[in-house]
Amino acid sequence: MSEPITVVLLDDHPLVMEGLNNRLNREPGIQVLKTFSDPLLFLSEVEALRPDVVVMDIRMPQLDGFEVVRRLKDQYGLSVKIILLSGYNYHEFQLKAYDLGVHAYLSKQATFGQIINAIHQSMLGHVLIPETMLSPNxxxxxxxxxxxxxxxxxxxxxxxxxxxxxxxxxxxxxxxxxxxxxxxxxxxxxxxxxxxxxxxxxxxxxxxxxx
Known part of the structure; x- marks a missing residue:
C-alpha cells in the first residue's frame, strides 16, 4: 500500500479550514498532518512536518501569503507543492502566484473535488493553469x-x-x-x-x- 499524500492547511478562517480538514481526512490516500491559522507558527513548524502539499490562503494577518510561498520555495523548491485558495481572482495575483512557483491557484468557491484533484495533480508534477490565463500565444x-x-x-x-x-x-x-x-x-x-x-x-x- 502506497504512503498517503501528507497535507498541511494554512488559513485564518476557521470554518473554511475545519470544513476542508474534515473532508480531506475522509479522502483515501490523503492525510492532513496539521492545520494552522498563524503563518509565522506554520513556518516555524513546517521543517519538522515536511508535508507533500500545503493548501493555503493568500490574505492572512502577520505575513502575506505570497511571502510564505516565496520562503517555502526558496527552502524546499519542488519537494513541497503549494495550492493557493483565494477570494481574489485578479489576473495579477495569479501571475504572481505562478511566477513564485505554486502548482495551483484556486478560488475559495472551488469544490472539494477540485481541491482534491489539484492535490493529486500537483504530486504528479502538473501545474494547473486557470483557463483565464491560457493563451494561444x-x-x-x-x-x-x-x-x-x-x-x-x-x-x-x-x-x-x-x-x-x-x-x-x-x-x-x-x-x-x-x-x-x-x-x-x-x-x-x-x-x-x-x-x-x-x-x-x-x-x-x-x-x-x-x-
Missing part, C-alpha cells in the same frame, strides 16, 4: 521569470549557473523549467529552446551584461 503564457530562465537555457547555462545569475535557488530554477516544458508541450530543455525559437520568443531579448 506561447510568449504570453510564460511568466517574466520563465522567459528569463528560457533565455539562459538557450545560452546553454546550467541550472546552477541560472540560479546564481537570477539570484534564486536551484530548486526554483528546476520548477520554472518544468513549468516551461509543460506549457510548451515538450519533454526537455532542448525541446523548450527549439519551441522558443519557433515561436519567436528567443533571439529578441538581450540579456544584461554581467558586472
Amino acid at each position: 506561447l510568449e504570453e503564457s510564460l511568466t517574466a521569470t520563465e522567459r528569463e530562465v528560457l533565455n539562459r537555457i538557450a545560452l546553454e547555462m546550467t541550472n546552477k549557473e541560472i540560479a546564481q545569475d537570477l539570484a534564486i535557488s536551484q530548486r526554483t530554477v528546476e520548477y520554472h523549467i518544468t513549468s516551461i516544458t509543460q506549457k510548451f508541450g515538450v519533454k526537455s530543455r532542448i525541446g523548450a529552446v527549439v519551441k522558443g525559437y519557433q515561436a519567436g520568443i528567443l533571439g529578441d531579448v538581450i540579456l544584461p551584461e554581467k558586472r
Whole structure:
C-alpha cells in the first residue's frame, strides 16, 4: 500500500479550514498532518512536518501569503507543492502566484473535488493553469521569470549557473523549467529552446551584461 499524500492547511478562517480538514481526512490516500491559522507558527513548524502539499490562503494577518510561498520555495523548491485558495481572482495575483512557483491557484468557491484533484495533480508534477490565463500565444503564457530562465537555457547555462545569475535557488530554477516544458508541450530543455525559437520568443531579448 502506497504512503498517503501528507497535507498541511494554512488559513485564518476557521470554518473554511475545519470544513476542508474534515473532508480531506475522509479522502483515501490523503492525510492532513496539521492545520494552522498563524503563518509565522506554520513556518516555524513546517521543517519538522515536511508535508507533500500545503493548501493555503493568500490574505492572512502577520505575513502575506505570497511571502510564505516565496520562503517555502526558496527552502524546499519542488519537494513541497503549494495550492493557493483565494477570494481574489485578479489576473495579477495569479501571475504572481505562478511566477513564485505554486502548482495551483484556486478560488475559495472551488469544490472539494477540485481541491482534491489539484492535490493529486500537483504530486504528479502538473501545474494547473486557470483557463483565464491560457493563451494561444506561447510568449504570453510564460511568466517574466520563465522567459528569463528560457533565455539562459538557450545560452546553454546550467541550472546552477541560472540560479546564481537570477539570484534564486536551484530548486526554483528546476520548477520554472518544468513549468516551461509543460506549457510548451515538450519533454526537455532542448525541446523548450527549439519551441522558443519557433515561436519567436528567443533571439529578441538581450540579456544584461554581467558586472
